[in-house]
Amino acid sequence: MLCIAFLIFSFSIYLRPLNVRDFQGVDKVKAAEGRLVWQKYNCQSCHQLYGLGGYLGPDLTNEYSKFAGSSDVLKAFFKGGFKQMPTYNLSNKEADLLIEFLKVTDASGNGDPQNYKLLKDGMIEQNGKK
Amino acid sequence: MEKNKPNPGKPYFRISLYLLFFGLLAGVLSAIIYILPEFLKEDLGLIKLRPLHVSSVMFWIIIGATGCVYSGLSVLSKVPPIKALANIQLVLWLIALVGIFYSYFIGDFGGREYWEFNPIWALPILLSWMLFLVNFIRMARTIKRWPVYVWMWMSGIVFFLFVFVENYLWIFPYFREHFITDMTIQWKVNGSLVGAINQMLYGTAFFLMDKITKNENNKIGYSKLAFGMYFLGLANLMFNWGHHIYTLPTDNYIRYIAYLVSMTEWIFFVKIIYNWRKNVKEALTNYHFFPYRFLMAADFWVFMNLGQAILMSIPVLNIYTHGTHVTVAHAMGTTIGINSMILFAAVFMFLTPKKVINKPPSSLLNGVFWMTQIALFFLFISLNISGIIKGLWQRDPNHGSFAEMMESLRPIFFVLMLSGSLLTIGFSIFIGTLINYLKIKKY
Numbered sequence: 001m002l003c004i005a006f007l008i009f010s011f012s013i014y015l016r017p018l019n020v021r022d023f024q025g026v027d028k029v030k031a032a033e034g035r036l037v038w039q040k041y042n043c044q045s046c047h048q049l050y051g052l053g054g055y056l057g058p059d060l061t062n063e064y065s066k067f068a069g070s071s072d073v074l075k076a077f078f079k080g081g082f083k084q085m086p087t088y089n090l091s092n093k094e095a096d097l098l099i100e101f102l103k104v105t106d107a108s109g110n111g112d113p114q115n116y117k118l119l120k121d122g123m124i125e126q127n128g129k130k
Numbered sequence: 131m132e133k134n135k136p137n138p139g140k141p142y143f144r145i146s147l148y149l150l151f152f153g154l155l156a157g158v159l160s161a162i163i164y165i166l167p168e169f170l171k172e173d174l175g176l177i178k179l180r181p182l183h184v185s186s187v188m189f190w191i192i193i194g195a196t197g198c199v200y201s202g203l204s205v206l207s208k209v210p211p212i213k214a215l216a217n218i219q220l221v222l223w224l225i226a227l228v229g230i231f232y233s234y235f236i237g238d239f240g241g242r243e244y245w246e247f248n249p250i251w252a253l254p255i256l257l258s259w260m261l262f263l264v265n266f267i268r269m270a271r272t273i274k275r276w277p278v279y280v281w282m283w284m285s286g287i288v289f290f291l292f293v294f295v296e297n298y299l300w301i302f303p304y305f306r307e308h309f310i311t312d313m314t315i316q317w318k319v320n321g322s323l324v325g326a327i328n329q330m331l332y333g334t335a336f337f338l339m340d341k342i343t344k345n346e347n348n349k350i351g352y353s354k355l356a357f358g359m360y361f362l363g364l365a366n367l368m369f370n371w372g373h374h375i376y377t378l379p380t381d382n383y384i385r386y387i388a389y390l391v392s393m394t395e396w397i398f399f400v401k402i403i404y405n406w407r408k409n410v411k412e413a414l415t416n417y418h419f420f421p422y423r424f425l426m427a428a429d430f431w432v433f434m435n436l437g438q439a440i441l442m443s444i445p446v447l448n449i450y451t452h453g454t455h456v457t458v459a460h461a462m463g464t465t466i467g468i469n470s471m472i473l474f475a476a477v478f479m480f481l482t483p484k485k486v487i488n489k490p491p492s493s494l495l496n497g498v499f500w501m502t503q504i505a506l507f508f509l510f511i512s513l514n515i516s517g518i519i520k521g522l523w524q525r526d527p528n529h530g531s532f533a534e535m536m537e538s539l540r541p542i543f544f545v546l547m548l549s550g551s552l553l554t555i556g557f558s559i560f561i562g563t564l565i566n567y568l569k570i571k572k573y
Contacts, residue, residue, distance in 0.1 A: 002361070006368040010296070013315060013384070017308040032306040042239040042246055045180045050378045051453025052317065053243060056163070056176050058532040059453060083533070084167035086175050104309045109379040113449050113524040116377065123389060124445040126379055 023107035027100055034101025037094045046085070050111045056084060061111030064102040074099055137204055138211050141220055142197030143477050144568055145227070146190045147561045150470075153186025154554040161547035165540055181234050181246040187465060188244060193223065194473045195330040196262060199283045201480045202337045206280070208272040211265035219265070222258035226251050242300065242316060249298055256294060263287050277340070277351030278360050282333030285364055289326040293319050314380045321371020327469070329363060335425060335472045338479055342422055343412070359401070362394055370395075373443045377452055385445070392443035398436055418490040420482070423499055424475035430503075431467025434510070435460060450525060456517030463510050466553070474560060481567040495563065502556035508549035516542045 022028055038044065046057040053059075067073045075095045081087035090098070105111075109126055116124040160179045162169050170179070204210065229251040233239070240248040266287055270280055297319045299305045305312050340351045350356040372388020416422040438460055442451050451457060479487075491499070516539045523535045 002365060002368065009369065009387070010318075013311065013318065014299070014305075016311045016314070016381070017304060020308065020310070023309075028307040029303070031309070032303050035300075035306055035309075035312070036240070039240055039242060039246075042177050042181065044243045045177050045246070048453055050313065050375070052313070052374065052378075054176065054180060055455060055458065056167075056536075084163065084171060084176070086171055086177065108309050111377065113377070113452070113521075114527055116449050118446045118449070122444050122446050123385065124376055124449050 023104060026104050026107055028104070030097055030100040031104040032101075034097035034099070034104075037090070037098045038101055040094075041088055041090070048111075049105055050109075051113070059111055060102060061105050061109075064099070064106035069103070071096070071099055074102070136210070137201050137480060138216055139197035139199070139201030139204070139480060140568060142193050142200065143481065143564070145223070146194035146197060146473075147477070147564055149186045149193065149227075150190040151558060151561050153183055153190060154550075154557055156183035156186060158547065158550050158554050159183075161543065161550050164543040165547060178234055178237060181239070182231070184244055185230060185234070185246070189227065191331070191465065191469050191473065192327055194477070195286070195327055195334065198334040198337075198473070198476045198480075199266065199287070199330055201476070202279065202283070202334060203266070203269040205341075206273050207269035209269060211269055215261045215265050219258045219261040222254040222261070226254040226258070229254075242297075244320060245297060249301060252294070252298060256291075259287070259291055259294065263291065275352070277336075278353075278356040279333035279337040279340070279351065281357075282329045282336065282360055282363075285360075285367075286326045286329030286331075286333065289322065289329065289367060293322045293326055297323070310378060310380050313378055314375060314384065317374040317378075318371050321374055322367055324464075325363070325367025325370070329367065331469055331472045332363065334476050335428065338421065338425060338472075338475055341479075342416060342419065342425075359398070362397060366391060366395065370443075373445075373448060376445045376448050389443065389445060392440070395436060395440050395443070398432075403433075419488070420491040420495065420499075421475045421479040421487075423491075424471045424478065427499075427503055428468050428471035428475070431463060431471060431506075435463040435467060438463070438514075450521040451517060453524070454517035454520040455513045456521065459510050459513035459517060462513060463506075466506055467510070470557075477564055481564055483567065483570055494559070498556045498559045502553055502560075505549045505552035505556060509546060509553060512542050512545040512549065516546070 043060075044053040046054040048054065048059040049061050051059060063074070075090075075092075077085075078090050078095050078098060079088055115127050117127050118124055156179050159170065159174070160176060160183050163176050163179065174182075200211065200216075230247040233247050233251070238248060239246045241252075245252070266284065270276070270284065273280060296315065299315055300312055305315060336350055336356060340349055343349060369387050369391040372384050373392050376385055376388075413422075413426045417426075438456075441447050442456070442460060490496075519539060519542075520535060523529045529535070
């Protein structure tokens, strides 16, 4: 019984993409490629998305809107390094894909812990996107 | 314990002990980066050191648990594993480890958190695990009535296989193109994999307790309570991973299921407190038996970590600890305090020569044991304090910059580095002792 419940639960998650809308203004194919760039350069080692990841650098969930979608500023960060962040040799194509990925993370919600309201049953909920 | 039979777990113990040593060194170097951010920046940096540290200690636990299951089964089963399969299983692990660590050193990543290596190296691990399952079935089917720990070992092996495959669903664009679903599955996997390995390790702890306990009334192999706990652990493995992603805007039912199931952990907690007196009495009786000492330590760290885990599973509290070092404290507390202590108990039990196992430990081992516990306590506390400071910073609408907050944590990171170094020295002495035991041909 427990195993069947687990399988149903797992498949309900696997099938989730069929029931949700895509984020507007984002190329999901490019963003999925951008996720691979994120993994290739192991950004998760220091940075977080929704508080999940490394602890040395800041959370990047909404970094895209923080820099008002300025590709040049973001690219300068990616390539130039900063303090403990080493310099990376990202190609222009990789940098564009990474920006598309950060556009998706930004469009998905607001990862700032201040943006959550506390519910009476002990659960938390996002206070709208921004 | 029967020591005349050959122990198929020994090569796994050897590899896992070397991995632990390497992982500890990488951990200390990583901690230094938190104090001196530019330390080894261009040569290694946290980019390489974090996966080196995490993968090494993760494999110490996974490969060590494999050794424990093989060792335990060799005592219980009437047949040995198929030698050819066991050898291929081991070779596949070695291929994976060489590939993974070589790629980390040259900076060839491509995987995800905790599994940062190129997915190609997951293949030998997967094949190796399948062979492990075949050998497990061969050995376990000769045991007439399975005690709870054999069920736990089987559940751990089977679920690891399932979840490990799930761990690579992101390779398919269908999953990767949907960020929220992708993140949900990623953390489903991370939570359940820990649960699967815990089944193998807690099963080992039950096995050891059954072998150590002389009082027949305290034997737990077939007790209803032990089976009840096993099913509760299994339910947590399947449904309790959602507390990692309370902040992620995924479907509410996923978050509420995790919230509800995680509250069943109170049952474990109450049970631990209820058993406290009995455990203290048993601890006093077995105190001089060195492997038991580690089980006693694991018991203490279960108490510390479970209390913290339950609190962190309440979303309104989780919002303060999520994304902070409180999470790291929990991860370190469980992997070092619980998993590693159980593993040391098992490895000392299986490898200590017969003529010394019943003697009290040397004053060096005795002192080192207490040094590691104290060092771990300071490590745990320092991580919690830095986590709480960051948590309060996160929730403060007028907070300063991230860099300023990290700067203010530097003295606490110094305590972290110091306690981590002491822990490394202590564990290295245990590792050296056990490697020496491995050299002894006759027990």
